[in-house]
Amino acid sequence: xxxxxxxxxxxxxxxxxxxxxxxxxxxxxxxxxxxxxxxxxxxxxxxxxxxxxxxxxxxxxxxxxxxxxxxxxxxxxxxxxxxxxxxxxxxxxxxxxxxxxxxxxxxxxxxxxxxxxxxxxxxxxxxxxxxxxxxxxxxxxxxxxxxxxxxxxxxxxxxxxxxxxxxxxxxxxxxxxxxxxxxxxxxxxxxxxxxxxxxxxxxxxxxxxxxxxxxxxxxxxxxxxxxxxxxxxxxxxxxxxxxxxxxxxxxxxxxxxxxxxxxxxxxxxxxxxxxxxxxxxxxxxxxxxxxxxxxxx
Amino acid sequence: xxxxxxxxxxxxxxxxxxxxxxxxxxxxxxxxxxxxxxxxxxxxxxxxxxxxxxxxxxxxxxxxxxxxxxxxxxxxxxxxxxxxxxxxxxxxxxxxxxxxxxxxxxxxxxxxxxxxxxxxxxxxxxxxxxxxxxxxxxxxxxxxxxxxxxxxxxxxxxxxxxxxxxxxxxxxxxxxxxxxxxxxxxxxxxxxxxxxxxxxxxxxxxxxxxxxxxxxxxxxxxxxxxxxxxxxxxxxxxxxxxxxxxxxxxxxxxxxxxxxxxxxxxxxxxxxxxxxxxxxxxxxxxxxxxxxxxxxx
Numbered sequence: 263x264x265x266x267x268x269x270x271x272x273x274x275x276x277x278x279x280x281x282x283x284x285x286x287x288x289x290x291x292x293x294x295x296x297x298x299x300x301x302x303x304x305x306x307x308x309x310x311x312x313x314x315x316x317x318x319x320x321x322x323x324x325x326x327x328x329x330x331x332x333x334x335x336x337x338x339x340x341x342x343x344x345x346x347x348x349x350x351x352x353x354x355x356x357x358x359x360x361x362x363x364x365x366x367x368x369x370x371x372x373x374x375x376x377x378x379x380x381x382x383x384x385x386x387x388x389x390x391x392x393x394x395x396x397x398x399x400x401x402x403x404x405x406x407x408x409x410x411x412x413x414x415x416x417x418x419x420x421x422x423x424x425x426x427x428x429x430x431x432x433x434x435x436x437x438x439x440x441x442x443x444x445x446x447x448x449x450x451x452x453x454x455x456x457x458x459x460x461x462x463x464x465x466x467x468x469x470x471x472x473x474x475x476x477x478x479x480x481x482x483x484x485x486x487x488x489x490x491x492x493x494x495x496x497x498x499x500x501x502x503x504x505x506x507x508x509x510x511x512x513x514x515x516x517x518x519x520x521x522x523x524x525x526x527x528x529x530x531x532x533x534x535x536x537x538x539x540x541x542x543x544x545x546x547x548x549x550x551x552x553x554x555x556x557x558x559x
Numbered sequence: 560x561x562x563x564x565x566x567x568x569x570x571x572x573x574x575x576x577x578x579x580x581x582x583x584x585x586x587x588x589x590x591x592x593x594x595x596x597x598x599x600x601x602x603x604x605x606x607x608x609x610x611x612x613x614x615x616x617x618x619x620x621x622x623x624x625x626x627x628x629x630x631x632x633x634x635x636x637x638x639x640x641x642x643x644x645x646x647x648x649x650x651x652x653x654x655x656x657x658x659x660x661x662x663x664x665x666x667x668x669x670x671x672x673x674x675x676x677x678x679x680x681x682x683x684x685x686x687x688x689x690x691x692x693x694x695x696x697x698x699x700x701x702x703x704x705x706x707x708x709x710x711x712x713x714x715x716x717x718x719x720x721x722x723x724x725x726x727x728x729x730x731x732x733x734x735x736x737x738x739x740x741x742x743x744x745x746x747x748x749x750x751x752x753x754x755x756x757x758x759x760x761x762x763x764x765x766x767x768x769x770x771x772x773x774x775x776x777x778x779x780x781x782x783x784x785x786x787x788x789x790x791x792x793x794x795x796x797x798x799x800x801x802x803x804x805x806x807x808x809x810x811x812x813x814x815x816x817x818x819x820x821x822x823x824x825x826x827x828x829x830x831x832x833x834x835x836x837x838x839x840x841x842x843x844x845x846x847x848x849x850x851x852x853x854x855x856x
Contacts, residue, residue, distance in 0.1 A: 285711055291719040294711050345674060349647075350666035353722050369647035370722060373670065374715050377642060380674065381710035384681045386841035388703035399695040404701055413678035414582055422588040425667060440587070453745070459703050 265549040269312060276311040276336060277303065279325070279329045283386045284337075297367040297375035298382070301340050304358050309482075310449060312337040312482035314457040317471055320537070320544040323461020327543040330392045331404055331456040334383040338412050339449060341379035344372055346421065384409070396460065404456050411452035420444025424510075442483040443476075450479035466539075473536035478551045481529035484522055488510035488558040491519065523558065562846040566609060573608040573633060574600065576626045580683045594664040594672035595679070598708075601655050606779075607632040607715050607746060610847070611754040614768055615836070617686055617841040620758020627689045628701055628753040631680040635709050636746060638676035641669055643718070681706070693757065701753050708749035717741025721807075730808035739780040740773075747776035763836075770833035775848045778826035784809035785855040788816065820855065827852040 268393050280302055287296045311332035318328035345360040347354040349369060364372035367395055387405050410416060427433045433441075452473035458468050491514055513522040533551040537544040538542045577599055584593045608629035612714050615625035644651040644659040651659050661669035683689055706805060707713060721738045724730045730738075751772035757765050788811055810819040830848040834841040 289712070291711075291716050291723065293723065294716060294719040341674075345670060348667075348670065350645075350670060370645075371719065373642060373645065373647060374719055374722075376674075377638075377677065378711035378715040380677055381706055381715065384702060385706035385710055388699050388706060390700070391702060398699040402685050402695040402699045402702070403687070405681060405699070406687060409678055409682035409685060413682055414588075414595065414675040415586070418675040418678065419588050419591060422591040422668065422671055425671075426588065426590065452586065 263545050263549055265546075265553055268546055269307075272312045272315055273308045275325075275329070276308050276315075276332055280333050280336065283333050283392060284382065287497070293367065293371060293377060294378060297363060297371050298379050299367060300373070301344050301357075301363050302337065302379070304340075304360055306340070306358060308336060310339050310453040310473075313450065313453040313475075313547075316455045316544075316546040316550065317457030317475075318461035319457075319473065320540050320547055321458055321461040321463040321467050322543060323457075323463075327396050328457045329458040330386050330389070331408075331460055332453075333418050334386045334408065335449065335453045335456065336406070337379045337383040337386065338417075339393075341376040341383070341414075342417060342421070342449075344376040346378070348372060351425070380412075400459055404459055405456055407459070408452050411448040415497070416444050416448035416452075418447075420446070420448065424464075428510055433516075435516055438513070438516060439480075440537045442480060446483050446486075447479040448477070450482060451475035454478075470536050470539055474533050474547060474551070477533040477536065478547075478554060479531045481533060481551070482554045484513045484526040484529070485554050485558045487514055488519065488522055488526065492558070524556045526558060560841050560846055562843075562850055565843055565846070566604075568606045569609045569612055570624070572622075572717075573605050573612075574631055577630050577633065577708040578629060580627070580630050580677040580689060580763045580817045581679065590664065590668060591675060594616060594660060594668050595676050597663060598641050598654075598660050598672070598699040599634065599676070601637075601657055603633075603637070603655060605633060606847075607636050607750040610747065610750040610772075610844075611757075612742075613841075613847065614751045614754030614772075615758035617768065617837050617844055618755055618758040618760040618764050619840060620754075620760075624693050625757040627683050627686070628705075628757055629750075631683045631705065632746065632750045632753065634676045634683065635705070635714075638673040638680070639709075639714060639718070639746075641676070645669060648722070656706075661703075663702060677709075697756055701756055704752055704756070705749050713741050713745035714743075717725045717743070717745065725807055728763040730813075732813055735810070736777075739777060743769050744773070744776040744778050747779060748772035767833050767836055769846070771830050774830040774833065775844075775851060778823045778830065779847070779851045781826070782851050783821040783856045784811055785816065785819055785823065788856070823852045823855060 284298055284302060285295045287299060314328050314332040314335055315325045318325055343357060345364045346352050347357055348364055355365055356362060363375060384405060387408065388401060393401055407412055420441050424445055427437060427441065454471050458471045530551050534548055537548055572743040581595055581599060582592045584596060586592055611625050611632055612832060615622055640654060641660045643649050644654055645661055652662055653659060660672060681702060684696060685707065690698055717738050721742050724738065751768050755768045787809065797840045829849050831845055834845055
C-alpha cells in the first residue's frame with residue numbers, strides 16, 4: 263500500500279473533524295480558543311489519531327464511529343506537548359518549526375489552553391451529538407481506558423518519572439522502560455484500544471491489537487531515541503542530539519546503537535505477528551509498524 | 560437542621576472516598592501522588608462534593624451512586640486551584656493557610672499534579688468498578704456535562720476572561736456575570752446536575768435543581784465578593800481585600816455593598832423557591848443556600 267498517501271489522507275480527515283469539535287476563534291474567550299487551535303493545527307504527524315482509525319478499520323469498524331476518539335487522542339497529545347514546552351518544564355521555544363504556545367500566548371494562557379484541550383478531549387469522547395449512534399457503554403469504556411492511560415499511572419506519571427531521571431543518577435533499563443511505556447506508550451496503546459473498541463472488536467481481537475500496541479509503541483520510542491542521534495532535523499522535527507544534550511537516558515545510551523536497532527526490529531516483527539488474525543484490513547497497521555522502524559536504518 | 564454537623568459529616572465521607580480513588584503515595588511516581596494528595600487533603604470546604612451528595616439526596620437517590628462524582632468534582636476544583644496559584648497565574652504562596660502546591664513540589668510537578676487530578680476526575684467518573692451498579696448511559700451523560708462545564712466554555716474560559724479583565728479597562732456587569740457564571744458557577748451547577756442525574760432525577764426535577772444551581776451559584780459568588788471586603792481572614796481563608804488589591808472587578812465595586820447584598824438575598828430566595836417541589840429531602844440544599852448568603856450580613 264502507499265503509506266504516504268494513506269497517512270496524508272487520514273491526517274486530512276482528522277484535521278477536518280478537529281475543525282468541527284474544537285470551538286472556533288470567534289467564540290469567547292477568543293484568545294483561549296485561538297491558543298488551543300494554534301497547537302492543534304500545527305502540522306503534527308497525527309500518529310495517535312491515525313492509529314485509532316487504523317485499529318478501527320482492522321476490526322472491520324466504521325471510521326466515523328472512531329473519529330471522535332481520534333480527535334480526543336490528538337487533543338490529549340497536544341495538551342501534553344504544550345505543558346511539556348512550558349518554561350517550568352522543558353522550556354522549549356520551538357516545536358514543529360513554530361514558536362511554542364507560551365511564546366505566542368504567554369505562560370498563563372498556554373497552561374490554560376492545555377487544560378482546556380485535555381478537558382475538551384473528554385467532552386468529545388462523551389458528547390451525545392458527536393457520538394450519535396455509538397453505544398454509551400462502549401463510549402464509557404473508552405473514557406475510562408483513555409483517562410487511565412493519560413493520568414498519573416500513565417502519561418503524566420511517565421512525564422514525572424522522566425523529569426526526575428534527568429541529570430540524576432544513571433538510569434537503568436527497567437526505569438527507562440517504566441518511563442517509555444507510560445510517557446509515550448500509554449497513549450499509543452490507548453489509541454489502538456479506542457479504535458478497536460469503537461470498531462466493535464471482540465475480546466480476542468482486542469487482545470491481539472493490545473499486543474500490537476505494546477510492541478509497536480515501544481518500537482516507536484526506541485526508534486525515536488535512535489533518530490535523535492542519527493536522524494536529520496527534518497525527520498524528527500526537533501534539534502538532533504537534544505536528548506544527549508539534556509543528559510537523558512535513551513536506548514542507544516544504555517544498549518548501544520546496534521543492539522537498540524536489533525530490539526526495534528524484533529519488536530516490529532512481534533507487532534506484525536500479532537496482526538496475523540486480521541488479513542487485508544490490518545494493512546495500514548502493518549505499514550505503520552514497518553515505517554516506524556525502517557526509517558531508522 | 561444542624562448544618563454545621565451535616566457539612567462536617569459529609570466532608571468526612573467525601574475525604575474517605577477520595578482516599579480510595581486517588582492512588583497512594585507508595586505508588587510510582589511517589590512525588591506525583593504525594594503532590595496530588597497534598598492539595599486534595601488540604602482541608603477545603605468541599606462545597607462542590609457536598610452539593611453533589613445533597614442534590615442526589617433531594618431527588619431520593621442513594622448517595623453511594625453519587626460519591627464518585629462528588630470526588631471527581633472536588634478533584635477538578637483542586638486542580639483548578641493548583642494551576643491558579645502558579646507563578647504564571649496568580650502567583651500565590653499560600654492557600655488555606657498552607658504553602659501552595661508549587662511552593663512545596665516545584666512548578667513542574669504542581670502543573671503535572673493538576674493535570675493528573677483533572678485526568679483522574681474523568682477516570683473516577685467512568686471507572687466500571689468504582690461505579691458498579693450505575694447505568695453507563697447516565698455516567699456518560701455526567702462525563703459529558705462535567706467536561707463541558709470545566710472546559711473552555713465553562714470554568715477554564717471563565718478563568719481566561721477573568722485574567723484578561725484584570726488591571727484592564729473597567730469591567731461592566733455583563734462581563735462580570737460572564738466571568739462568574741463560568742469561573743465558579745459552571746462547576747457548582749455541574750455538581751448539582753451530577754448529583755441529580757446520579758440520584759435518578761426526572762427532567763422536571765433536574766430543571767428545578769438547575770434553577771437552584773444557577774441562583775445559588777451566583778449568590779455564592781456575590782457573597783464571596785462581599786466577604787472579600789467585610790469578612791475576616793478566618794472566614795474566607797485568604798487575605799481580606801485581595802480582590803481590591805488586584806484591581807479586580809467585583810459585585811460590590813460595580814453595584815456597591817448594599818445593592819450586592821440585596822441581590823444575594825434575592826438569589827437566595829429564588830434558589831429556595833426552586834426547591835419547593837422537593838419537601839424534606841431538600842433540607843440540606845436549603846440550609847446551604849441560606850448559609851451562603853447569611854454569613855455575609
